[in-house]
Amino acid sequence: MTYALPWFGLLYAAAFFVGVLGLVYSERLGRWTMLGIAIAVTVVAGLAAGMAARGMWVDVSGEPFAMKSAPRVLPARLGPAKGRGQISIDALGPVGHRAASRFGHLVLRAGESLRLDGWAYDVTLNAACSDVAAIVDDHAYAGSYGLERPDVATAWGASHLETGYTITIDGSELRLGHHHLEVRCIESTGASLSSPTTTFEVVR
Numbered sequence: 001m002t003y004a005l006p007w008f009g010l011l012y013a014a015a016f017f018v019g020v021l022g023l024v025y026s027e028r029l030g031r032w033t034m035l036g037i038a039i040a041v042t043v044v045a046g047l048a049a050g051m052a053a054r055g056m057w058v059d060v061s062g063e064p065f066a067m068k069s070a071p072r073v074l075p076a077r078l079g080p081a082k083g084r085g086q087i088s089i090d091a092l093g094p095v096g097h098r099a100a101s102r103f104g105h106l107v108l109r110a111g112e113s114l115r116l117d118g119w120a121y122d123v124t125l126n127a128a129c130s131d132v133a134a135i136v137d138d139h140a141y142a143g144s145y146g147l148e149r150p151d152v153a154t155a156w157g158a159s160h161l162e163t164g165y166t167i168t169i170d171g172s173e174l175r176l177g178h179h180h181l182e183v184r185c186i187e188s189t190g191a192s193l194s195s196p197t198t199t200f201e202v203v204r
Contacts, residue, residue, distance in 0.1 A: 078133065078140050078184060078192055083124070085185040085193025086156075091117040092181075092198070095168060106200035113171040114200070119149050119163040120185040122193060127159070129185040134167045135194075136174070136181050143167030174202050 094112040108114060122129050133140040147164030167183070178201050184192040 078135065078186075081184060081192050081194035083193055085129075085195065086121040086123045087118065087183050087185055087193070087195035088120070089116055089118045089183060089195060089198065091115070092200075105198070108171070108174065108200060108202045110176060110202055110204050111171040114169040114174065116143070116165075116167045116183065118165060118183065119152050119160070120145070120165055120183060120195075121156070121160055121163050122185050122187060124193065125187065128163050130188040131186040132165045132167070133184045133186060134169060134181065135184055136169060136179050139173075140184070141167060141169045176202050176204065
């Protein structure tokens with residue numbers, strides 16, 4: 001999906017231009033026409049203001065007015081973890097294929113995307129994480145966090161219910177060779193807890 005920069009500046013300019021034209025030609029336009037122009041200008045300006053306030057971006061690859069939330073961006077590099085977290089990697093393998101292994105670690109073919117599924121809990125705050133990320137060779141990749149895990153809640157208590165995560169790493173970002181992987185439980189302050197490190201390999 002392709003995202004464009006926020007367009008609220010252009011919308012404001014368009015609203016201003018239409019408003020000026022309405023004033024210039026007000027004597028030639030009827031009362032209802034002027035009312036229509038005023039409503040249109042108000043709607044466009046309100047849409048622009050809403051987009052600015054909510055950080056909305058316009059999706060230019062689909063419907064012209066389809067809006068998506070700006071994609072969450074993690075820092076390219078997170079600092080060292082302050083300790084071990086209660087983090088489990090339950091499933092690890094290429095997207096859409098059965099995981100292959102060699103010498104006890106995962107092997108991906110070049111171009112295959114990697115998917116992780118599991119759960120994470122902040123034991124230092126005794127609460128769910130604010131976010132999670134997969135760290136591959138010091139690069140952070142965002143995922144979806146807060147998925148319900150009834151099995152984890154049964155084992156660890158109700159506070160662990162919404163601790164599930166899924167993370168997908170595009171295969172184009174994984175170079176050939178060996179890689180180190182860990183999952184981070186990120187706190188609201190930016191500090192993080194880590195899982196044990198595992199390894200995988202990308203081959204031709």
